[in-house]
Amino acid sequence: MAKALPRLLVVLLALLLAAALFAAVFDLPQPAVDLPAQVAANLAQTGVEHPVTAVLLNYRGYDTLLEIAVLLLALLGVLAIAGKPATRTAERVDPVLQMLARIAVPLMILVAGYLLWAGAHRPGGAFQAGAVLAAAAVLLNLAGLLPAWSTPGKLLRLGLSAGFLVFLAVAAGLLAGGELLRYPPQLAGGLILLIEAGLTGSIGLILAGLFLLTSERGRSR
Amino acid sequence: MSAGLIYALTGVLLFVMGAAGVVLLDHLLRKILAFNLLGSGAFLVMVGLAQRGGGVDPVPHAMVLTGIVVSVAATALALALARRLLAVDADPEQD
Amino acid sequence: MSMSLSLSFDVLLAFALLWSAWRSLSTPDLSRAVVMFIVFGLLMTLAWARLDAPDIALAEAAIGAGLTGALLLDALATLRGKRKATLDG
Numbered sequence: 001m002a003k004a005l006p007r008l009l010v011v012l013l014a015l016l017l018a019a020a021l022f023a024a025v026f027d028l029p030q031p032a033v034d035l036p037a038q039v040a041a042n043l044a045q046t047g048v049e050h051p052v053t054a055v056l057l058n059y060r061g062y063d064t065l066l067e068i069a070v071l072l073l074a075l076l077g078v079l080a081i082a083g084k085p086a087t088r089t090a091e092r093v094d095p096v097l098q099m100l101a102r103i104a105v106p107l108m109i110l111v112a113g114y115l116l117w118a119g120a121h122r123p124g125g126a127f128q129a130g131a132v133l134a135a136a137a138v139l140l141n142l143a144g145l146l147p148a149w150s151t152p153g154k155l156l157r158l159g160l161s162a163g164f165l166v167f168l169a170v171a172a173g174l175l176a177g178g179e180l181l182r183y184p185p186q187l188a189g190g191l192i193l194l195i196e197a198g199l200t201g202s203i204g205l206i207l208a209g210l211f212l213l214t215s216e217r218g219r220s221r
Numbered sequence: 222m223s224a225g226l227i228y229a230l231t232g233v234l235l236f237v238m239g240a241a242g243v244v245l246l247d248h249l250l251r252k253i254l255a256f257n258l259l260g261s262g263a264f265l266v267m268v269g270l271a272q273r274g275g276g277v278d279p280v281p282h283a284m285v286l287t288g289i290v291v292s293v294a295a296t297a298l299a300l301a302l303a304r305r306l307l308a309v310d311a312d313p314e315q316d
Numbered sequence: 317m318s319m320s321l322s323l324s325f326d327v328l329l330a331f332a333l334l335w336s337a338w339r340s341l342s343t344p345d346l347s348r349a350v351v352m353f354i355v356f357g358l359l360m361t362l363a364w365a366r367l368d369a370p371d372i373a374l375a376e377a378a379i380g381a382g383l384t385g386a387l388l389l390d391a392l393a394t395l396r397g398k399r400k401a402t403l404d405g
Contacts, residue, residue, distance in 0.1 A: 007245055014241040021233040025226070028270065036278045051279035052286070052371045060283060067287050074294035081301040115374070123370035127290055131378035138386050203290070207383060210297035214304065215390055224326045228363055231330040235337055242341045250346060250391065254353050257384065258337050261360055268367050277368050285372050293379045293387075300391045307395055 047188025048120040056125065057192045061181040065171060068164045068199060071206045075160065075213075079151075082213050093144035101143035108136040116200045120189065126196040130203025137208035141217055148215040160209065163202025167195050225272035232265025249303040253296060260292045326366060333359050350388045357381030 039051050039059065046054040056064050112129040119125030140146035152160065170191055171181050183191050239259025243252050264285040271278040336359060340352035357380045364373035 010241055010244050014237045017240070018233060018237040021237070022230060025229050025233060025266070025270070028273070035280050036276045039279055052282045055279050055283040056286065060280075063284075063287060067291060070291055071294050074298045077298045078301045081298075081305055123374060125371065127286055128371070128374040128378065131290075131375060131383065135378055135382055138383070142386075207293070207379070210294065211383065211387055211390065214297075214301050214387075214394075216394065222323070224323060224366065227323075227326050227330050228367060231333055231363075234334055238334075238337055238341065246341065248346070250388070250395070251341065251349065254340055254349060254388070257353070258340070258356070261356075261380070264372075265360075265363065268364070268369055268372065272367070282369050282372055285369075286375055289372070289375050289379055293384050296384055297387055300387055304391055304394060 045185045047192050053119050053125050065167050072164055075206050075209050078210055078213050097143045101139050105136045108132050126199035129200040133204030134207030138211050141212055148217055149212040159205045163198040166198035225269045229266050229269030232262045235262030253299050264288055354381055354385040
């Protein structure tokens with residue numbers, strides 16, 4: 001009984017919050033700035049044709065720069081926490097899963113490359129491509145073809161931080177010329193592709209690392 | 222009652238469910254699940270209301286995309302913390 | 317209120333989202349809770365597609381349902397293994 005009363009209070013508060021948010025959703029004022037019109041009006045100068053990619057990499061490029069930094073921080077946190085891996089007894093590896101992994105992973109790498117390239121013109125981009133690469137790495141680990149990671153070596157560290165460093169370098173170079181992340185219109189497309197390529201590799205490695213640093217399959221010692 | 226409004230209201234309910242779950246549930250893993258539901262509810266509200274102006278507003282799309290990636294990173298960090306916490310704990314946790 | 321076919325699909329999808337979220341939080345079996353969460357993630361992918369957000373749908377399918385689901389299942393398996401070890405040893 002002593003435990004039921006606070007729980008009931010929480011449920012009541014939650015229902016009150018739901019009612020208040022319902023009322024808010026029905027009663028929203030009109031936005032002061034017409035953002036879709038602004039996005040569409042300047043789309044030709046952004047260097048890409050897809051509005052979401054333009055918002056992510058050009059209009060709000062600063063947010064994406066901070067986002068890759070946050071991803072890197074999360075990976076550092078997982079690295080710090082992961083600690084000494086416990087060895088699991090060797091699991092039987094399914095040969096059908098291994099064959100599936102061998103067939104699917106090259107196709108997934110191809111799909112990731114396509115998504116990276118297509119992000120300029122249609123739905124796609126660095127995040128989706130990086131996610132597909134990370135999924136390929138997880139599939140390889142589950143099939144027993146890729147061992148779990150312990151402390152990353154120099155090359156892996158370079159790959160993990162490359163996306164952030166490339167983005168930071170472009171931002172610093174542009175800052176020397178004027179404002180932060182203001183691409184010159186004729187270079188915008190190329191710069192965005194360069195940044196997205198770095199982001200794809202890094203996001204793939206970081207997301208894969210989030211899984212593989214805590215997994216225990218195939219870990220030696 | 223447009224489609225966007227339906228999803229926005231669903232997002233509100235998911236948000237409140239997730240918030241109540243984070244407070245009320247005991248097991249760490251369940252709290253992490255509830256936290257993810259809370260985030261997904263918030264994303265639904267943002268994108269559901271993006272269709273208000275007649276066209277499709279790409280700015281909330283970009284924000285939600287960023288949000289999904291950051292929330293998976295936060296979930297991974299939370300799970301690593303939970304593993305360490307529950308490994309040091311002497312008593313086996315209740316489900 | 318005239319309900320066209322697409323609007324009724326949206327209502328059904330909303331109900332499915334709420335139901336899978338509720339089951340994920342309320343079921344006593346933890347592995348079932350994780351599976352229902354993955355189902356929720358896939359239903360969210362459908363919702364993003366219905367909301368004209370294909371970029372988000374791609375990301376949700378790969379990251380929200382796929383990677384988060386893999387992380388949760390792996391964490392669950394590790395916790396179960398440790399618990400069994402504590403009980404046996």
